[in-house]
Amino acid sequence: MAVDRGTPNAEATAAERAGEPLLTVEAVDAFYGDAQALWGVTLKVGPGEVVALIGANGAGKTTTLRVISGLMRPEAGSVTMLGRRLDRLSPHEIVEAGVAQVPEGRRLFPLMTVRENLEMGAYGRQARARRRETMDDVFAMFPVLKERREQLAGTLSGGEQQMVAIGRGLMARPRLLMFDEPSLGLAPKLVRGIFETVTAIRDTGVAVLLVEQNVPQSLAICDRAFVLENGRTTLSGTGRELLANERVKTAYMGL
Amino acid sequence: MLSFAQILISGILTGALYALVGIGLTIIFGVMRVINFAHGELLMVGMYISFFAATLLGLDPYVSLLIVAPALFVIGVLIQRYLINPVLKAPEFNQILVTLGVGLVLTNSAQLLFTADYRQVRTAYSSLTWGGNLAISVPYTVSFLLALAITAALYVFLMRTDLGKAMRATAQDREAARLMGINVERVSMVAFGIGAAAAGAAGTLLMPVYYLFPAVGEPFTLKAFVVVVLGGMGSVIGATFGGLILGAVEAIGSLYASTGYKDAYGFVIFLLILILKPSGLFGRSRV
Ligand SMILES: Nc1ncnc2c1ncn2[C@@H]1O[C@H](COP(=O)(O)OP(=O)(O)O)[C@@H](O)[C@H]1O
Ligand SMILES: [Mg+2]
Numbered sequence: 001m002a003v004d005r006g007t008p009n010a011e012a013t014a015a016e017r018a019g020e021p022l023l024t025v026e027a028v029d030a031f032y033g034d035a036q037a038l039w040g041v042t043l044k045v046g047p048g049e050v051v052a053l054i055g056a057n058g059a060g061k062t063t064t065l066r067v068i069s070g071l072m073r074p075e076a077g078s079v080t081m082l083g084r085r086l087d088r089l090s091p092h093e094i095v096e097a098g099v100a101q102v103p104e105g106r107r108l109f110p111l112m113t114v115r116e117n118l119e120m121g122a123y124g125r126q127a128r129a130r131r132r133e134t135m136d137d138v139f140a141m142f143p144v145l146k147e148r149r150e151q152l153a154g155t156l157s158g159g160e161q162q163m164v165a166i167g168r169g170l171m172a173r174p175r176l177l178m179f180d181e182p183s184l185g186l187a188p189k190l191v192r193g194i195f196e197t198v199t200a201i202r203d204t205g206v207a208v209l210l211v212e213q214n215v216p217q218s219l220a221i222c223d224r225a226f227v228l229e230n231g232r233t234t235l236s237g238t239g240r241e242l243l244a245n246e247r248v249k250t251a252y253m254g255l
Numbered sequence: 256m257l258s259f260a261q262i263l264i265s266g267i268l269t270g271a272l273y274a275l276v277g278i279g280l281t282i283i284f285g286v287m288r289v290i291n292f293a294h295g296e297l298l299m300v301g302m303y304i305s306f307f308a309a310t311l312l313g314l315d316p317y318v319s320l321l322i323v324a325p326a327l328f329v330i331g332v333l334i335q336r337y338l339i340n341p342v343l344k345a346p347e348f349n350q351i352l353v354t355l356g357v358g359l360v361l362t363n364s365a366q367l368l369f370t371a372d373y374r375q376v377r378t379a380y381s382s383l384t385w386g387g388n389l390a391i392s393v394p395y396t397v398s399f400l401l402a403l404a405i406t407a408a409l410y411v412f413l414m415r416t417d418l419g420k421a422m423r424a425t426a427q428d429r430e431a432a433r434l435m436g437i438n439v440e441r442v443s444m445v446a447f448g449i450g451a452a453a454a455g456a457a458g459t460l461l462m463p464v465y466y467l468f469p470a471v472g473e474p475f476t477l478k479a480f481v482v483v484v485l486g487g488m489g490s491v492i493g494a495t496f497g498g499l500i501l502g503a504v505e506a507i508g509s510l511y512a513s514t515g516y517k518d519a520y521g522f523v524i525f526l527l528i529l530i531l532k533p534s535g536l537f538g539r540s541r542v
Contacts, residue, residue: 069434095436107431109424111541120424123417124436152541172436 020082022047022207023068023099023176028077028087030060030067037063040077041233043226045176050198050208052218052239054252055228061211062104064228065178068209069101070094081176096124098175102182104211106165110154114145117153117164121171130173138167141200159190166197170206177201178209195221215252219243227252261389262506268395270502271402272457276475277482277494278406279453285426285489286446289339289350293358294454294479295472300361301327301455302471303369305462309376316376316462317397323459324452331451332444339447340440358476365469374467381463398460405456406495409449413491413542422446423542426489454479474518481521484528487535491542497535500524 021044030038038060045051055061066072068079070091079087086094100121109117118138122131139146142163148156153164162182169177179198183191195217202208212218219225219239227235227248235242242248276298283291291297301323308319334357342349383393413419425432425442432439457475465471482501486493501521508520528535 071430071433090438090440091433092436092438095434100436101434103431103434107428107434109427109431111427111539112420112423116420116424119417120420120432120435120437123421127436128417168435 021045022049022082023209024078024080025064025068026078026080028064028067028074028079030063030072030074032063036231038067038074038231041067041228041231042077043233043236044224045207045209046223047175048202048205048207049223050202050210050221052222052225053209053211053228054215054218054225054242054248056251059228060231061228062180063231065101065103065180065209065211068094068099068178092124095172095174096126098173099178100169100172100174100176101178102165102169102180104180104184106161108153108161108164108168110152112153113150114153114156114164115149117168118145118149118171121168122173124172127172131171134171134173138170141170141197142167159186159193162186162190162194166201170201174206176207176209178211180211181213182210183212183214191217215248216243219248258389259507259510261391262510263503264389264391265395266503266506267499268392268399268502269506270499271399271406272460272498273478273482273501274495274498275402275405275453275457275460276479277486277498278409278491279450279457280479281483281486281489281491281494282409282422282446282453283450284483286422287335287339287343287443289343290354290480291447291450292351292354292476293334293361294450295474295476296358296361297327297330297451297454297472298458298461298475299365299467299469299472300330301458302462302465302467303365304455305459306374306376306467309462315378316459317401319462320401320456320459323455327455328448328452331448334451335444335447340443343443358472362469362472369469371469375465376462378463392464394463398464402457402460405453406491409453410491410542418442418445477518478521481525484525485536487537487539490535490537490540492540493535493537496537500536 023045025041025043028038028041041064053061067074070089074087078085081097086097118135122128122134144160145163145167183194198208198210199221210218219242222239225239225242226233280291280294283289304323304326305316305319308314308322309316338353338357342353380393384390385393413423421437421442424437425439429439482494482497485500486497504524505517505520509517
């Protein structure tokens with residue numbers, strides 16, 4: 001991937017110089033109807049960091065990403081990106097602000113070609129202006145997608161579909177890319193590829209918020225991690241710290 | 256005596272108009288998952304606009320397409336924005352009531368404003384024919400060609416433009432479309448606008464050969480359903496062929512059975528498709 005992220009706006013650079021995190025989720029409560037799913041969830045992602053969000057099934061990881069992407073409005077708390085409130089914006093405005101998501105289950109457009117799926121990833125105004133160039137970067141990262149670019153996404157193998165999903169996320173030229181269980185349902189060999197991809201994306205300067213079942217590998221590649229339990233953030237620390245944490249070991253690594 | 260070929264040709268010519276009405280309905284359904292029960296009434300509105308453009312401004316019905324399509328587009332956008340969007344998350348029953356209500360209001364307004372009188376626009380070419388013994392109607396032929404041209408333009412729009420692709424993406428996965436940065440509320444308004452414009456355009460194309468009264472749209476809503484179910488819900492290509500097939504079946508049915516049951520033949524196919532192949536004759540297609 002080319003490293004040039006364009007010229008960030010003046011506000012962003014000032015905030016970054018001040019050492020502010022890229023994304024801050026602060027004390028977020030979220031509900032599905034009357035059922036509360038998140039209680040005071042708090043987490044931070046610094047510029048260029050990989051942050052892992054781990055937790056059991058139903059802990060609220062997907063819900064947290066939905067709130068950040070604007071698919072759900074938090075009842076309390078806030079989501080900010082370099083000092084700018086995101087939690088009152090529409091999903092498309094949040095993408096334009098630089099936060100993209102590779103959703104759980106890939107969610108490709110099955111009756112559109114690989115190329116069309118990637119084009120949709122760059123639908124926002126800024127991303128669209130550089131669509132060609134970004135698509136070349138994505139094809140350089142996943143050469144098989146270039147071969148299959150006129151194939152309908154619904155006809156690809158699981159691994160190829162995940163590549164399209166990740167490529168589509170990159171097409172938005174985000175500053176933060178969130179992954180929701182990208183390795184789910186993939187063969188072990190492909191799982192390793194996913195983690196390598198995440199690291200490669202981080203190396204281009206894009207921050208990553210990674211939700212994964214695969215706790216040891218996630219903690220090994222992340223800079224920091226947060227643990228969600230029953231909708232609450234209960235633990236946080238560097239990947240190394242959590243790898244050594246007894247509670248994490250017994251609850252999530254089967255040790 | 257009318258020959259089989261003659262009947263079949265006239266059925267297919269009419270079928271292109273059914274296709275256009277059905278394409279409007281299928282685009283609205285595809286993007287919003289809302290069945291527009293006011294679809295035929297939008298066609299009726301298009302016909303009245305065309306009628307008044309002809310009688311007050313002296314415009315040829317075909318020329319009035321340039322007024323009717325944009326006008327119906329705006330009406331469609333407003334309906335989506337102020338009436339459909341608020342009930343998109345409501346139970347399906349509420350959505351049905353809203354679109355049925357829009358249809359009733361339109362029909363009754365037309366009755367109030369324009370009376371229940373039958374109206375017609377006679378043009379110099381209204382009764383011209385071509386093709387020698389086959390005696391094919393010239394205005395039906397022109398309408399058929401224009402309907403196909405509009406359909407082709409819609410196809411290119413959906414396949415080639417960013418907004419068209421965004422409509423297809425929204426139809427396939429609304430939430431994923433949001434995550435791509437697509438403003439799905441805006442896409443939905445455009446989709447309803449295009450759907451309404453297609454219905455209005457079909458009404459305009461009927462103007463030189465048909466008559467007009469406030470309830471003229473009713474059977475067209477039903478025909479549009481048949482076309483959409485025939486071609487597969489949400490499929491533009493399917494609706495195109497669905498319309499041509501319905502036109503042909505109606506014509507052949509009138510030839511061998513009775514003209515009186517013309518509207519019933521469509522329903523027979525409708526039920527057969529629902530029972531035998533609920534996904535439509537053409538399955539899942541790209542547009
Ligand atoms: N659409 C929904 N409607 C109602 N409850 C939901 C919905 N989606 C998730 N939940 C509930 O919210 C909680 C958190 O779910 P989720 O965020 O999907 O967890 P995770 O991604 O960590 O597995 C769970 O208790 C789940 O049952
Ligand atoms: Mg989940």
